[in-house]
Amino acid sequence: MNKPQIHARSTAWEPSPNNLEPFWMGFTPNRAFKQRPRMISRAKDMHYYDMSGRAVLDGTAGLWCSNAGHCREPIVEAIQKSAAELDFAPTFQFGHPKVFELASRLSTMAPGDLNYAFFCNSGSEAADSALKIALAYQRTIGQGGRTRLIGRERGYHGVNFGGISVGGMVANRKMFGAMIAGVDHLPHTYNRKEQAYSRGEPEWGAHLADELERLVILHDASTIAAVIVEPMAGSTGVLPPPKGYLKRLREICDKHGILLIFDEVITAFGRLGHAFAAERFGVVPDMITFAKGVTSGAVPMGGVLCRQHIYDAFMNGPEHVIELFHGYTYTGHPIAAAAGVATMDVYRDEKLFDRARKLENMWADAAFTLKGQPMIEDIRTIGLVAGMDLKPIEGKPGLRAYRAMETAFHDHGLMIRISGDTIALSPPLIVSENQIDEMFSAKLPKVLASIA
Numbered sequence: 358m359n360k361p362q363i364h365a366r367s368t369a370w371e372p373s374p375n376n377l378e379p380f381w382m383g384f385t386p387n388r389a390f391k392q393r394p395r396m397i398s399r400a401k402d403m404h405y406y407d408m409s410g411r412a413v414l415d416g417t418a419g420l421w422c423s424n425a426g427h428c429r430e431p432i433v434e435a436i437q438k439s440a441a442e443l444d445f446a447p448t449f450q451f452g453h454p455k456v457f458e459l460a461s462r463l464s465t466m467a468p469g470d471l472n473y474a475f476f477c478n479s480g481s482e483a484a485d486s487a488l489k490i491a492l493a494y495q496r497t498i499g500q501g502g503r504t505r506l507i508g509r510e511r512g513y514h515g516v517n518f519g520g521i522s523v524g525g526m527v528a529n530r531k532m533f534g535a536m537i538a539g540v541d542h543l544p545h546t547y548n549r550k551e552q553a554y555s556r557g558e559p560e561w562g563a564h565l566a567d568e569l570e571r572l573v574i575l576h577d578a579s580t581i582a583a584v585i586v587e588p589m590a591g592s593t594g595v596l597p598p599p600k601g602y603l604k605r606l607r608e609i610c611d612k613h614g615i616l617l618i619f620d621e622v623i624t625a626f627g628r629l630g631h632a633f634a635a636e637r638f639g640v641v642p643d644m645i646t647f648a649k650g651v652t653s654g655a656v657p658m659g660g661v662l663c664r665q666h667i668y669d670a671f672m673n674g675p676e677h678v679i680e681l682f683h684g685y686t687y688t689g690h691p692i693a694a695a696a697g698v699a700t701m702d703v704y705r706d707e708k709l710f711d712r713a714r715k716l717e718n719m720w721a722d723a724a725f726t727l728k729g730q731p732m733i734e735d736i737r738t739i740g741l742v743a744g745m746d747l748k749p750i751e752g753k754p755g756l757r758a759y760r761a762m763e764t765a766f767h768d769h770g771l772m773i774r775i776s777g778d779t780i781a782l783s784p785p786l787i788v789s790e791n792q793i794d795e796m797f798s799a800k801l802p803k804v805l806a807s808i809a
């Protein structure tokens with residue numbers, strides 16, 4: 358790449374030829390991508406379109422976020438209106454109507470007394486916000502010794518320091534130093550021998566929640582502030598929770614005064630057929646983190662839903678004094694809040710969570726037609742999610758799935774997501790039965806044949 362001289366930079370405003378080099382892409386092999394880019398220029402409903410206008414079926418709701426489908430008119434209009442009416446207003450010491458409206462909507466949709474919404478701009482910020490609120494809560498109620506945070510192996514809670522500390526995906530952790538202190542991990546819940554080809558929650562594995570008792574014995578409950586888990590681990594390759602596991606975690610947390618945080622950045626807003634996975638699994642955590650689907654991916658937004666007792670604990674002291682020293686410039690950004698309200702309208706008006714629930718069986722049947730394909734080692738489904746483990750190429754972990762993603766996009770017009778050698782599918786909730794069929798009967802068998 359020819360770089361302009363430093364002194365020439367100030368005049369370098371002229372259009373330059375397209376150059377893929379300067380964008381350092383995250384979570385992407387830059388050199389491979391830039392040799393054979395997968396460029397997307399437009400999206401509508403269930404499809405992306407590449408630069409030539411070729412349609413690509415969205416098997417992943419973008420990045421687990423476009424649950425209402427792409428460029429939906431009511432959401433687009435709300436964004437346009439907000440951009441013209443109120444581009445920005447602070448939510449420190451000031452407010453604007455849409456953010457209160459969205460908080461009210463979410464608090465009504467959330468189970469139990471998860472009545473309060475804190476907002477941020479991403480899932481990573483949501484995870485770190487929840488961890489900070491947990492620590493501050495414990496201190497506020499006179500339990501300041503509770504500083505330890507418990508995550509889980511194979512967990513993903515975004516990329517900020519709190520999130521990678523409690524997270525359990527080694528590649529996301531190993532390059533980044535010592536992380537935050539005082540963290541421990543539960544074991545992950547996947548065991549292929551016991552659970553292979555499970556539909557929904559696997560029968561085996563509830564006892565793994567008892568590992569929390571072991572950590573309590575090791576560290577003493579008086580040092581533990583919170584446990585954070587994804588109700589269904591998504592980014593690590595789709596691990597639905599074993600039957601009864603989350604209830605056990607709840608019971609153990611209650612017994613020891615430990616807060617339970619569900620990271621629902623992927624599972625909220627219909628992915629598992631309910632507004633929140635907490636509802637599906639009949640467990641009310643103390644906090645729920647969300648992002649992605651809150652705006653159907655159209656504008657960055659994340660947040661934390663908190664139970665009444667958490668909010669109440671902070672509402673003391675002189676009334677003019679700030680209660681929580683945490684927040685972001687773009688907390689509850691007006692355009693994101695407007696997109697969020699419009700997105701909740703679409704979910705409600707089109708009954709998209711019910712739709713996901715109704716499609717779940719058909720989706721699982723379709724996914725399981727791939728059982729027996731020579732490259733497939735396991736399939737897991739729940740809600741409108743499917744994880745498929747591919748046989749790794751010896752000595753080259755991840756390469757088989759990378760090839761699958763490339764050929765799916767370039768040759769078969771399908772967007773899939775990969776994690777290691779696992780394919781993860783999670784289409785927008787507007788997906789039709791025909792499109793599910795197209796995915797599993799027409800496109801994926803060809804993809805699998807070409808990577809064999």
Ligand SMILES: Cc1ncc(COP(=O)(O)O)c(C=O)c1O
Nearest residue numbers: 479480481513514515620622623
């Ligand atoms: C469970 C979970 N938490 C947090 C995040 C991070 O979200 P973001 O990429 O918006 O920071 C993700 C992203 O996939 C996620 O799946």
